[in-house]
Amino acid sequence: MLAHARREPDVECCGLLAGRDGAITRIFPAANAAETRATSYEIAPKEIFERMREMRAEGIEMLGIYHSHPNGENKPSPRDIAQAYYSEAAYFIISPQADAGKPVRAFSIQEGRARELEIALI
Secondary structure (H helix, E strand, C coil): CHHHHHHCCCCCCEEEEEEECCEEEEEEEECCCCCCCCCCCCCCHHHHHHHHHHHHHHCCEEEEEEEECCCCCCCCCHHHHHCCCCCCCEEEEECCCCCCCCCEEEEEEECCEEEEECCCCC
């Protein structure tokens, strides 16, 4: 995810995260289909459908969504909170900036509230 964000430092990169038993084992980078790619992200419905089909074929499930904030702090914006349609997913927000204290952060976004999650590497 961080490498993806650093390859596209001027736009919000995005993608889906999948795995099983709560452990993310696969990253699915996606094209940002938003008109204002520097300040928002959108994964086209067709691409979401295709990635979900791949996940089912691999026996994994969607566990999260990621995107970057090229020019701001990597915490949920009001738009991120309003568009958090998958309440069970973890929302990862990436900072491509080399001096970011925590370049990868994860949040649970439910009922209009964001709560930071601990990321455990195994």
